[in-house]
Amino acid sequence: xxxxxxxxxxxxxxxxxxxxxxxxxxxxxxxxxxxxxxxxxxxxxxxxxxxxxxxxxxxxxxxxxxxxxxxxxxxxxxxxxxxxxxxxxxxxxxxxxxxxxxxxxxxxxxxxxxxxxxxxxxxxxxxxxxxxxxxxxxxxxxxxxxxxxxxxxxxxxxxxxxxxxxxxxxxxxxxxxxxxxxxxxxxxxxxxxxxxxxxxxxxxxxxxxxxxxxxxxxxxxxxxxxxxxxxxxxxxxxxxxxxxxxxxxxxxxxxxxxxxxxxxxxxxxxxxxxxxxxxxxxxxxxxxxxxxxxxxxxxxxxxxxxxxxxxxxxxxxxxxxxxxxxxxxxxxxxxxxxxxxxxxxxxxxxxxxxxxxxxxxxxxxxxxxxxxxxxxxxxxxxxxxxxx
Amino acid sequence: xxxxxxxxxxxxxxxxxxxxxxxxxxxxxxxxxxxxxxxxxxxxxxxxxxxxxxxxxxxxxxxxxxxxxxxxxxxxxxxxxxxxxxxxxxxxxxxxxxxxxxxxxxxxxxxxxxxxxxxxxxxxxxxxxxxxxxxxxxxxxxxxxxxxxxxxxxxxxxxxxxxxxxxxxxxxxxxxxxxxxxxxxxxxxxxxxxxxxxxxxxxxxxxxxxxxxxxxxxxxxxxxxxxxxxxxxxxxxxxxxxxxxxxxxxxxxxxxxxxxxxxxxxxxxxxxxxxxxxxxxxxxxxxxxx
Numbered sequence: 001x002x003x004x005x006x007x008x009x010x011x012x013x014x015x016x017x018x019x020x021x022x023x024x025x026x027x028x029x030x031x032x033x034x035x036x037x038x039x040x041x042x043x044x045x046x047x048x049x050x051x052x053x054x055x056x057x058x059x060x061x062x063x064x065x066x067x068x069x070x071x072x073x074x075x076x077x078x079x080x081x082x083x084x085x086x087x088x089x090x091x092x093x094x095x096x097x098x099x100x101x102x103x104x105x106x107x108x109x110x111x112x113x114x115x116x117x118x119x120x121x122x123x124x125x126x127x128x129x130x131x132x133x134x135x136x137x138x139x140x141x142x143x144x145x146x147x148x149x150x151x152x153x154x155x156x157x158x159x160x161x162x163x164x165x166x167x168x169x170x171x172x173x174x175x176x177x178x179x180x181x182x183x184x185x186x187x188x189x190x191x192x193x194x195x196x197x198x199x200x201x202x203x204x205x206x207x208x209x210x211x212x213x214x215x216x217x218x219x220x221x222x223x224x225x226x227x228x229x230x231x232x233x234x235x236x237x238x239x240x241x242x243x244x245x246x247x248x249x250x251x252x253x254x255x256x257x258x259x260x261x262x263x264x265x266x267x268x269x270x271x272x273x274x275x276x277x278x279x280x281x282x283x284x285x286x287x288x289x290x291x292x293x294x295x296x297x298x299x300x301x302x303x304x305x306x307x308x309x310x311x312x313x314x315x316x317x318x319x320x321x322x323x324x325x326x327x328x329x330x331x332x333x334x335x336x337x338x339x340x341x342x343x344x345x346x347x348x349x350x351x352x353x354x355x356x357x358x359x360x361x362x363x364x365x366x367x368x369x370x371x372x373x374x375x376x377x378x379x380x381x382x383x384x385x386x387x388x
Numbered sequence: 389x390x391x392x393x394x395x396x397x398x399x400x401x402x403x404x405x406x407x408x409x410x411x412x413x414x415x416x417x418x419x420x421x422x423x424x425x426x427x428x429x430x431x432x433x434x435x436x437x438x439x440x441x442x443x444x445x446x447x448x449x450x451x452x453x454x455x456x457x458x459x460x461x462x463x464x465x466x467x468x469x470x471x472x473x474x475x476x477x478x479x480x481x482x483x484x485x486x487x488x489x490x491x492x493x494x495x496x497x498x499x500x501x502x503x504x505x506x507x508x509x510x511x512x513x514x515x516x517x518x519x520x521x522x523x524x525x526x527x528x529x530x531x532x533x534x535x536x537x538x539x540x541x542x543x544x545x546x547x548x549x550x551x552x553x554x555x556x557x558x559x560x561x562x563x564x565x566x567x568x569x570x571x572x573x574x575x576x577x578x579x580x581x582x583x584x585x586x587x588x589x590x591x592x593x594x595x596x597x598x599x600x601x602x603x604x605x606x607x608x609x610x611x612x613x614x615x616x617x618x619x620x621x622x623x624x625x626x627x628x629x630x631x632x633x634x635x636x637x638x639x640x641x642x643x644x645x646x647x648x649x650x651x652x653x654x655x656x657x658x659x660x661x662x663x664x665x666x667x668x669x670x671x672x673x674x675x676x677x678x
Contacts, residue, residue: 050634102636105490107571107601110497115639125638132639139498180491185634202634209489211464239628250569251543251598254623255665261626262664270627302545302552303528335552336528357549358666 001205002048006088007217008184008201015175017168018197022090031071032064034089041089043070048221049080050202053122057084060092082221093199098188099155100124100132101169103143103176112137112176114148114169118155120188131155143173164196165189179216180209229288232281234273241266243368244294246286248273248301256300259357265365268294279306283314290322295368296329300357303336310338312345312353319349329367333360391538391563391583391590392480392508392515393456393522400425400448400478401439402469403460408484410436412460412526419529420521424452445469445476456480458514458524463487466510470496474505482524483509483568493572500574507574512566513544519562519589527551527564535560537672538584540577541596542567542603546623550596550668557669559676562590567603577607585614592617592675594668595659597650599624602641604650608657617675618659621668622650 003011006024013019021038024046025031035041045057052058057079061067067089077084100120106113114135119127135151137143148169152162168189176184183204190199205213222230229236235250239257243265247253253272260267271289273282289297301311315332319325333354334342346353354360399416403409404426414437416423425448426441428434434441442448445457457473459466459481466485473481474496481500488496488510500507508515514525519534527544531552537559541547544566551564565580567573577595584590595618597604604622611618625647643649651661660675662668 100635102634102639104634104636104640105494105572106640107573107603108576108606110501110572111494115636124635129642134640139494177491180489182490183634183636185636187635204634206490208463208487209491212489247545249543249545251541251546251596251623252549254543254598254627255546255549255621257627258623258625259664267626302548336548337530356666358664 001207001210001216001219002221003203003205003216004046004048004219005044005201006046008203009198011175011179011203012172012198012201015171017171018195019201020091020093020197020199022088024086025071025089026075026086028068028071028075031087031089032068035061035064035067038089038091040092041067042092043067043074044088044090045074045077045079045084046086046088047079047082047084048219049082052079055079093190093192095188095190095192095199097191099157099165099191099196100187101165101172101189102183102185102187103172103181104183106136109136111139112143112173114143114151116151116155118157124187137173142177143170145170160194161191161196168196168198179203180206180213182206225288225292229271229285232284234271234281234285236272237270239267239269241268242295243364243370244268244289244292244297246271246273246282246289246297246299248306252300252302256298256357256361259361260298260365263362263365265361265368265370268292279310279314282311283318286315286318287322287325290318290325290328293324294328295370296331296364298331298333298360298364300333300360301336303334303339303342306336308334308336308338308342309345312342315351316345316349319351329364331360331364331367333357391580391587392506392565393517393524393563394520395522397456397520397522397524398422398424398452398454399456399458399524400427400445400452400454401458401460402427402445402473404428404436404439404441405431405434406460409460413437413439415526415529416523419523421523424448424454445472445478449476449478454478456482456524458482458484460484463510464489467492467496470507471499474499474503478505480506481508482512482514483507483574484512484514484526485509486511488570490572493570497572497574508565509568509570509574511570512568513547515563515565516561517563518560525566531555532564533560535562536589536591536676537561538580538587538590538593539564539596540567540580540584540593541565542569542598543596543623544569547596549665550594550621553666553669554594554672557673559669559672562587571601577603578610581607581610581614581618585616590616592619592672594672595620597622599627599647599650600645602644605644605653608653608659611654611657611659614658617678619662619668619671619675620654620659621662621665622647
């Protein structure tokens with residue numbers, strides 16, 4: 001879960017990391033008031049997506065009138081699909097150097113890692129590899145001040161700034177562990193009047209650890225449809241196409257999308273119904289998919305623990321209970337435990353059932369009128385294709 | 389022969405009395421795995437499918453000489469259970485638990501490295517050595533057959549799909565191992581490739597990867613020096629670019645992690661990359677003939 005900048009800054013302040021003075025504002029009037037108290041400010045859109053500066057989500061205002069106007073422009077604006085609901089007004093800084101600092105994990109070394117560069121800011125990803133220092137952190141001991149100090153000297157900071165850097169990094173590391181963060185990123189860590197402060201902050205908390213952080217505010221990037229399916233405990237991502245897809249397991253779901261796209265189909269979503277045995281959420285998720293009126297639906301289940309007859313019954317039930325489902329072509333690929341029973345149930349309800357993933361993918365693309373098969377279907381000769 | 393798990397493997401199941409633990413304990417017994425004990429604190433004296441349950445892993449090791457563990461406890465409790473297994477001297481711990489917090493996974497791996505324990509997972513389906521009738525984990529029993537193919541994968545059901553297609557084509561397996569889908573995992577591709585390279589029974593290796601992370605690119609470097617053919621399949625060709633994790637993600641991956649990057653790295657390493665799932669079995673067959 002990503003925290004908004006103002007929340008991450010709150011965590012930093014609690015941890016003893018210096019931050020500029022700032023205030024969260026939900027109306028243009030509040031922004032004007034903030035500017036009266038803070039002086040010239042940067043008015044920053046509070047969104048969970050990156051690149052807001054380039055997208056016009058940050059404006060500098062020297063007067064309360066200008067702050068009010070900036071907030072009026074930014075509040076409610078659409079930033080990469082997300083509506084801006086609040087702005088963070090922060091004292092304008094005169095920055096002499098932008099440093100990059102982050103704490104994250106190294107999957108290969110299986111331990112945390114500190115990343116730093118003397119050339120932070122918006123162009124950090126273009127900084128050459130040799131100008132970026134990565135320092136592994138031993139899990140058992142954590143980041144010790146000397147480690148961060150060494151890194152600071154290696155990126156060229158003088159003795160005083162290096163001490164400040166080391167102090168900030170060790171404080172951030174404690175927050176990183178305490179909050180089960182997968183990323184704490186300060187870009188830039190700004191040098192202002194010879195001292196360092198965190199001018200921006202990004203903090204992502206590990207979703208798998210949320211259970212032990214009930215006190216954290218909840219943020220959500222999901223679209224309404226995504227939120228609805230995820231509430232069932234299933235992994236779901238909306239895509240641009242119009243063929244709905246459901247499979248069990250992330251890998252096979254991805255492979256199903258790949259195979260469908262290979263035949264020219266456009267997937268509407270990624271829905272991983274999980275490898276477990278519960279057919280209840282599967283049926284509910286299928287019902288939600290159908291209710292969005294896709295051109296066709298492809299269900300791809302490899303039954304291991306999941307029994308094919310249970311899945312078939314759940315699918316038939318959705319078809320019967322949902323008026324919309326009758327008009328949406330449904331293709332099911334079903335193999336594994338109790339496969340024959342499952343196929344019999346589906347065929348009895350007039351639903352296409354396949355054993356081969358290839359045939360199922362070709363069929364659903366044809367039914368949706370997409371790809372090569374779709375073009376042929378439009379000419380009315382699908383049957384010849386299906387025989388193969 | 390197998391490269392992980394054999395006839396002498398004696399398995400203890402933690403979380404044995406739970407819904408998943410008890411079901412899969414029975415399935416493992418049915419496959420032929422020597423499951424010698426279960427562990428659930430407070431349930432000592434009970435039995436699951438005729439297997440005795442104890443309060444601690446230590447007791448299971450003392451009484452039954454357990455030398456492998458499979459962990460079914462919920463994700464936030466997994467760290468404690470895995471560390472208990474490591475501390476009890478169990479050399480192989482398979483972590484089925486999903487949603488294990490990232491920091492917990494790092495702690496588990498640090499402790500395992502200190503004690504020389506092999507960790508498989510978390511969030512894995514486990515492993516299977518068909519000729520030794522040794523399955524430690526949750527895959528369906530019916531998909532396996534003994535033979536010359538070594539399989540290592542990240543994803544579970546995609547492994548079942550591809551292993552099933554190998555078995556259907558008469559291509560049996562020496563050992564099938566899932567590394568798990570989490571970002572910090574115990575055993576990795578290279579660890580398994582090394583074992584398959586050394587194993588006299590394994591003639592061909594199938595590597596099943598997916599987009600994200602750099603594990604496939606790192607594996608490709610090792611494959612360059614391997615004498616055995618490697619067939620790869622990668623899921624995620626059509627996936628939109630993932631939600632990025634700050635600039636740090638880009639700094640670490642540096643252009644790697646994408647489908648194209650993985651295909652070109654593996655191809656340059658000498659692996660054959662199947663474009664579609666059903667191309668894997670024919671490619672394996674071709675490699676065996678060569």
